[in-house]
Amino acid sequence: MEAAEFELFGTTLRRATDAHTGAALDSALAELGWHEALADDARSAVPLLFAHQGGAGATSSALDDVIVDALGTDAGWGAAVVLPGLGRWEPPARLDANRVVVHGLATARLLRSETAVVAAAGAQGENSSVVRTAVVKTAELTRRPVSGMDPWFELVEVTGAATPVGPTAALRPGTWSAAVTRARLAIGYELVGASAAMLHLARVHALERVQFGQPISAFQAVRHRLADTLVAIESARALLGAAWEDATDETAAMAKAVAGRAARTTARHCQQVLAGMGFTAEHSLHRYVRRVLVLDELFGSARSLTAALGREVLERRQLPPPLPL
Amino acid sequence: MSIELDAFRTALDRWLKEQAEALVPRQPTITLDAQMAQLAKVKRLTYDAGFMRRGWPEEVGGLGGSPLLRAYLGEALTTLDLVEPGIYSMTETLAPTMIDYAPPELAADMVPRLLRGDETWCQGFSEPGTGSNLAALTCRALRFDDGWRVTGQKVWTSLAQYSQRCVLLTRTGTLDSAHHGITALFVDMDSPGITVRPIATMHETPEFCEVFFEDVEVPFDRTLGEEGQGWSVAMDLLPFERSTALWHRGAHLRRRLQDLIDIVPDGSLDPVQVGETVELLTALRARSRATQYRLAAGERLGPETSVDKVLVATAEQAVFDLAEAGLAPDVLLGDDPTGSHWRSEYLFSRAATIYGGTAEIQRNIIARRLLDLGKDH
Numbered sequence: 001m002e003a004a005e006f007e008l009f010g011t012t013l014r015r016a017t018d019a020h021t022g023a024a025l026d027s028a029l030a031e032l033g034w035h036e037a038l039a040d041d042a043r044s045a046v047p048l049l050f051a052h053q054g055g056a057g058a059t060s061s062a063l064d065d066v067i068v069d070a071l072g073t074d075a076g077w078g079a080a081v082v083l084p085g086l087g088r089w090e091p092p093a094r095l096d097a098n099r100v101v102v103h104g105l106a107t108a109r110l111l112r113s114e115t116a117v118v119a120a121a122g123a124q125g126e127n128s129s130v131v132r133t134a135v136v137k138t139a140e141l142t143r144r145p146v147s148g149m150d151p152w153f154e155l156v157e158v159t160g161a162a163t164p165v166g167p168t169a170a171l172r173p174g175t176w177s178a179a180v181t182r183a184r185l186a187i188g189y190e191l192v193g194a195s196a197a198m199l200h201l202a203r204v205h206a207l208e209r210v211q212f213g214q215p216i217s218a219f220q221a222v223r224h225r226l227a228d229t230l231v232a233i234e235s236a237r238a239l240l241g242a243a244w245e246d247a248t249d250e251t252a253a254m255a256k257a258v259a260g261r262a263a264r265t266t267a268r269h270c271q272q273v274l275a276g277m278g279f280t281a282e283h284s285l286h287r288y289v290r291r292v293l294v295l296d297e298l299f300g301s302a303r304s305l306t307a308a309l310g311r312e313v314l315e316r317r318q319l320p321p322p323l324p325l
Numbered sequence: 326m327s328i329e330l331d332a333f334r335t336a337l338d339r340w341l342k343e344q345a346e347a348l349v350p351r352q353p354t355i356t357l358d359a360q361m362a363q364l365a366k367v368k369r370l371t372y373d374a375g376f377m378r379r380g381w382p383e384e385v386g387g388l389g390g391s392p393l394l395r396a397y398l399g400e401a402l403t404t405l406d407l408v409e410p411g412i413y414s415m416t417e418t419l420a421p422t423m424i425d426y427a428p429p430e431l432a433a434d435m436v437p438r439l440l441r442g443d444e445t446w447c448q449g450f451s452e453p454g455t456g457s458n459l460a461a462l463t464c465r466a467l468r469f470d471d472g473w474r475v476t477g478q479k480v481w482t483s484l485a486q487y488s489q490r491c492v493l494l495t496r497t498g499t500l501d502s503a504h505h506g507i508t509a510l511f512v513d514m515d516s517p518g519i520t521v522r523p524i525a526t527m528h529e530t531p532e533f534c535e536v537f538f539e540d541v542e543v544p545f546d547r548t549l550g551e552e553g554q555g556w557s558v559a560m561d562l563l564p565f566e567r568s569t570a571l572w573h574r575g576a577h578l579r580r581r582l583q584d585l586i587d588i589v590p591d592g593s594l595d596p597v598q599v600g601e602t603v604e605l606l607t608a609l610r611a612r613s614r615a616t617q618y619r620l621a622a623g624e625r626l627g628p629e630t631s632v633d634k635v636l637v638a639t640a641e642q643a644v645f646d647l648a649e650a651g652l653a654p655d656v657l658l659g660d661d662p663t664g665s666h667w668r669s670e671y672l673f674s675r676a677a678t679i680y681g682g683t684a685e686i687q688r689n690i691i692a693r694r695l696l697d698l699g700k701d702h
């Protein structure tokens with residue numbers, strides 16, 4: 001996208017995520033050309049949408065679209081996808097005889113869809129690294145709408161076994177990892193958007209809240225918390241940008257981890273600065289705090305990705321290659 | 326841009342391989358004297374081969390081109406462990422200051438000496454009474470018919486004992502003129518009246534000094550910028566400390582982490598801590614890379630570079646925290662070169678949140694200038 005087009009599309013997305021959430025946001029996105037933008041220029045479309053979605057605290061099934069696009073299935077736009085379970089990034093199903101055994105999560109789209117795309121680890125006897133996609137009838141699965149930590153997320157827990165509709169398709173090696181990488185980048189931007197929103201709330205509060213005859217923003221203890229928050233957010237943003245450029249699964253995993261950790265840091269500092277106000281359900285902070293805890297766990301948490309990276313570095317005794325200048 | 330950088334990278338990498346024998350230190354560079362000698366040698370060789378002149382304007386002996394070339398040169402040299410990044414990168418702070426503020430003929434005369442490693446320069450900013458609060462400096466420069474006369478004291482002046490010149494901040498206004506009454510001078514360190522006393526440090530490398538000025542004469546044509554413009558000189562210089570120089574330090578930290586990973590005994594490091602440090606270094610590199618490109622595009626760098634500085638200080642301490650944990654017997658008990666080296670670097674890393682503007686000052690800048698939180702208490 002050219003600069004003007006990029007800006008215009010960003011404004012349009014922002015209006016949509018500010019005004020709508022859930023199914024209504026899915027409809028709005030379909031109407032404003034999100035699918036076409038994703039197909040033509042994911043590098044622009046994904047960061048824009050997910051940062052705005054995170055900033056607005058909205059939810060949608062756009063993550064399904066990102067994964068369908070990356071898997072290259074012919075399921076078509078609007079298909080529902082089964083996501084890996086909390087903290088996991090392997091395919092959310094395995095093939096057992098001719099059944100697909102599913103254990104994962106999904107966006108609310110899965111409740112509205114008759115079928116869903118699910119990636120499954122290879123059947124017994126087949127090389128376990130082979131990933132296949134299957135289309136299953138959602139009615140055959142157990143779908144539990146999740147309230148939990150973040151009821152506004154509208155996540156769905158999906159379990160059970162289903163018979164594939166039509167033949168399963170083996171993905172080319174690396175395709176599932178590529179889809180995981182795309183999902184991580186999208187969620188990374190959503191985390192950054194939510195973090196920036198929390199920082200904004202805390203900043204406004206610090207400037208307005210007067211104690212001891214001055215705004216609490218004058219106190220260094222408060223200022224330094226907010227400064228550390230900005231550093232955390234900016235480092236995540238920089239790494240996400242680099243991950244798009246170098247297009248490796250490794251950098252994307254680091255970017256997701258750093259974005260998750262930044263969001264947790266942000267939540268901690270902003271909650272403290274907003275103090276009692278931010279603890280009430282009337283203030284919107286708690287919605288973001290809840291959201292980032294769940295987002296951090298999708299496709300691998302900061303902690304698990306970081307531990308995996310550290311183990312690999314120690315095992316190979318080799319740092320990942322440096323980002324090129 | 327990338328074609329220029331790619332061509333430079335290819336040519337430089339080949340040259341570094343060809344010249345490997347000439348470039349490596351003849352002796353272990355443990356002492357500061359040895360590090361300085363090695364630095365002068367490497368600068369001279371890279372200057373004469375033309376690489377050191379790339380990315381600098383022709384008016385000061387450069388060959389033109391993008392500053393990205395300077396970023397890559399420093400990265401390559403630090404990654405090969407040919408230079409210590411702190412002393413190498415002082416050029417990145419001082420040469421731009423000369424280019425922007427010195428009379429053109431002075432810059433044309435002096436900058437090539439710095440680039441070629443013929444001379445070492447230092448930066449006379451901090452004083453005993455003014456560390457973080459730079460605007461309160463008191464080193465006086467008084468006008469006489471024939472020039473300035475400088476009297477006062479500087480401290481934490483890196484490499485002053487090796488320096489031929491000093492970029493010096495002086496008080497030319499009244500004592501309460503704060504940042505309005507500061508003037509920057511370019512002072513010959515062999516001028517009568519200057520005394521340099523190196524300070525012993527906890528990492529056993531006396532890299533900074535106290536510098537005393539007693540009626541030191543400095544000609545008017547050695548004024549950098551206008552009288553009273555010293556604050557701008559300083560404020561423009563500081564972001565340079567947080568751009569190219571910082572890219573070099575990031576490359577050095579990566580090298581050290583790899584060195585550590587190469588030799589650390591199995592099971593002596595916490596994988597989460599290792600993973601976090603790798604992520605931190607990669608985030609720093611991503612952030613600093615964007616800064617290099619903004620600099621190359623001619624953007625004016627400002628307070629946003631304080632984010633880079635917080636990241637590098639955090640990364641530096643994380644890397645050497647790992648070293649201390651993984652190589653405890655070397656760091657704590659070792660008296661051989663390996664032990665001394667890791668110990669010295671570990672101890673030096675404790676200063677990462679102090680020098681070049683403390684972690685607290687960086688956070689104040691971020692709060693005031695980037696988050697627009699107004700004045701502090």
